[in-house]
Amino acid sequence: MSAKIAINGYGTIGKRVANAVTLQKDMEIIGVTKTRPTYEAWEALRNGFKLFTPAERVPVLEEAGLEVSGTQEELIEEADLVVDCTPGKFGAQMAELYRSKGTKAIYQGGEKHGTAGVSFNAYTCYEQAIGQDHVRVVSCNTTGLARSLYPLHKEGLVRNVLATMIRRSADPGDSKRGPINAIEPSLKVPSHHGPDVLTVIPDIHINTVAVKVPTTIMHMHANAVYLTRDVTPEEVISLWEPYRRLMLIDGFKGMGSTAQVMEMARDLNRPFSDLYEIAIWRDGVHVDHGVLYFFQAVHQESDVIPENVDCIRAMLQIQNDPQTSIDMTDRTMGIWR
Amino acid sequence: MSAKIAINGYGTIGKRVANAVTLQKDMEIIGVTKTRPTYEAWEALRNGFKLFTPAERVPVLEEAGLEVSGTQEELIEEADLVVDCTPGKFGAQMAELYRSKGTKAIYQGGEKHGTAGVSFNAYTCYEQAIGQDHVRVVSCNTTGLARSLYPLHKEGLVRNVLATMIRRSADPGDSKRGPINAIEPSLKVPSHHGPDVLTVIPDIHINTVAVKVPTTIMHMHANAVYLTRDVTPEEVISLWEPYRRLMLIDGFKGMGSTAQVMEMARDLNRPFSDLYEIAIWRDGVHVDHGVLYFFQAVHQESDVIPENVDCIRAMLQIQNDPQTSIDMTDRTMGIWR
Numbered sequence: 001m002s003a004k005i006a007i008n009g010y011g012t013i014g015k016r017v018a019n020a021v022t023l024q025k026d027m028e029i030i031g032v033t034k035t036r037p038t039y040e041a042w043e044a045l046r047n048g049f050k051l052f053t054p055a056e057r058v059p060v061l062e063e064a065g066l067e068v069s070g071t072q073e074e075l076i077e078e079a080d081l082v083v084d085c086t087p088g089k090f091g092a093q094m095a096e097l098y099r100s101k102g103t104k105a106i107y108q109g110g111e112k113h114g115t116a117g118v119s120f121n122a123y124t125c126y127e128q129a130i131g132q133d134h135v136r137v138v139s140c141n142t143t144g145l146a147r148s149l150y151p152l153h154k155e156g157l158v159r160n161v162l163a164t165m166i167r168r169s170a171d172p173g174d175s176k177r178g179p180i181n182a183i184e185p186s187l188k189v190p191s192h193h194g195p196d197v198l199t200v201i202p203d204i205h206i207n208t209v210a211v212k213v214p215t216t217i218m219h220m221h222a223n224a225v226y227l228t229r230d231v232t233p234e235e236v237i238s239l240w241e242p243y244r245r246l247m248l249i250d251g252f253k254g255m256g257s258t259a260q261v262m263e264m265a266r267d268l269n270r271p272f273s274d275l276y277e278i279a280i281w282r283d284g285v286h287v288d289h290g291v292l293y294f295f296q297a298v299h300q301e302s303d304v305i306p307e308n309v310d311c312i313r314a315m316l317q318i319q320n321d322p323q324t325s326i327d328m329t330d331r332t333m334g335i336w337r
Numbered sequence: 338m339s340a341k342i343a344i345n346g347y348g349t350i351g352k353r354v355a356n357a358v359t360l361q362k363d364m365e366i367i368g369v370t371k372t373r374p375t376y377e378a379w380e381a382l383r384n385g386f387k388l389f390t391p392a393e394r395v396p397v398l399e400e401a402g403l404e405v406s407g408t409q410e411e412l413i414e415e416a417d418l419v420v421d422c423t424p425g426k427f428g429a430q431m432a433e434l435y436r437s438k439g440t441k442a443i444y445q446g447g448e449k450h451g452t453a454g455v456s457f458n459a460y461t462c463y464e465q466a467i468g469q470d471h472v473r474v475v476s477c478n479t480t481g482l483a484r485s486l487y488p489l490h491k492e493g494l495v496r497n498v499l500a501t502m503i504r505r506s507a508d509p510g511d512s513k514r515g516p517i518n519a520i521e522p523s524l525k526v527p528s529h530h531g532p533d534v535l536t537v538i539p540d541i542h543i544n545t546v547a548v549k550v551p552t553t554i555m556h557m558h559a560n561a562v563y564l565t566r567d568v569t570p571e572e573v574i575s576l577w578e579p580y581r582r583l584m585l586i587d588g589f590k591g592m593g594s595t596a597q598v599m600e601m602a603r604d605l606n607r608p609f610s611d612l613y614e615i616a617i618w619r620d621g622v623h624v625d626h627g628v629l630y631f632f633q634a635v636h637q638e639s640d641v642i643p644e645n646v647d648c649i650r651a652m653l654q655i656q657n658d659p660q661t662s663i664d665m666t667d668r669t670m671g672i673w674r
Contacts, residue, residue: 162561164501164559166520168520181554181596182552182554182594182595182596183503183505183550183552183554183555183556183557183634184594184595185557185588185594185618187632189621189623189625190625207561207625207628207630209501209559209561209630209632211503211557211559211632212594213520213550214550214552215516215518218519219520220520220522220548222501222548224499224546224561256521257516257519257520257521258519258520258521260519281522283524284524284526288544293526297520
């Protein structure tokens, strides 16, 4: 029997989660919601998903010619689990509806930890989501940090981390946001990313600073890990290698910037040309005076998608073994080398 | 009597140094060189500078209608000191000519330290340039790091520095360089900036990592200073305040990115809308677990200009007292609050 999943908000994240769920044998999409008759609403129908909307929006969507299968409330009531993919901070408002219908809910990283009370990363804390009703999958940047730091932390190598986040200013399809030609520091230190990592790796010491830059192509993290003992770059790389959601890349092969990384991702022929893996430059790994330096690039639109799939399995107890779920997700999504 | 200064290469840096020298009472520009008949060659003449070029280029410039006053060799022979503002790495080739004519020379930060053997920053090592024949003024980024770190280092506060350089990809007038929509890490760690700081502050511990981003408006440094003792942000700010070539700015007053910083610079009504000062965000200064964090922005085209003026005074022994030279330069250039 397949778990009944609803997607609330068929946008950048929602359409990707819907696609990924469809690839799984143990879950299915029973419907997606959209409040406005944008091209994405038409796409949802074209992709075979049933469309739902809040009761008061039904006439708007129907007038635009869209086939509406019911209200948002009805969809959420019917679902075993709803993946909230509404715009950031909106999930906190939706939580009331999910709770009133008794439907389990996953929130995205734009929401605060407190909205769900439990945060999720498949590598670091799958177990804490098992059977839970409300869980937040941490943001793209936090997911990136959790994935690359976890293997080092597990090995007892991490004394302290300073991660500098060089953040893309907007997604590729967004032409409204800036900066368009400037560098914008987050004057708050730590940026929210450091404390957010603690929701999925509680016992790590980390600080983060962030700047926003005028690109739409990936986030980059320039990481400095203060080590508990000396290691070689080769040892560090060998600690990362078993983790499929990390991809080791080589700058010397012409992969000099995020532009080439995403061009390589297009060659992988995945839906939306996504790159679910965190890309780490092998030739950018250095150890100097007890500090490990490395650069990683994060595809902001997609690294959390496999995490959402695993989170569904944990919450609905379809699968209580993390590695079994990760393997299923990775195999179906082509994260397999 | 006024010292006779030649500018070899009237481009981004050359035209600015020429302008700054003109403002001083103890030195004058006897000529500038240009190898191609670009708009900048016309500008040089319009600004009252005599134009020189290598012997073989005289016909090219004259055919274009430019008035040529003599050859590059003649100019260098006549000068007391030549400021080399040729494109990066070209200065090393020019050094031979300067030496053969017995003319003192200043090189810019694009050259290696070895080309001159002596590097210069007015705050940190004015004395080591006094009477020297060949000196390099360090690059814009190194100048920025030297200026903000020196007051902290002098106070014995600096145990170790990790500076993350978020670098502009091109100057505003350059439409040929990239990245145009990507983030490009310098996979070499440390980037050249860290070792370069040691040429002007030899006894500091510093490491730097660098990424290039698609903007033309300033470099940014996200700095982490591991402290020898606890200080408050207010104490740190008070250590910076006496230094006029540091400008403390406030993000909360709408100065949220390098775009606003340079917009403010335009309001200062200086030549080329330059900002000679390193801008440090006051509300971006934080101390957390023995680490000082701060953000600074560097106007790549102009922060080294007052340094060049001071360097001339030191090399020609016009003025052996650093502070007297700095005061003269700052007053004439409007770096005075």
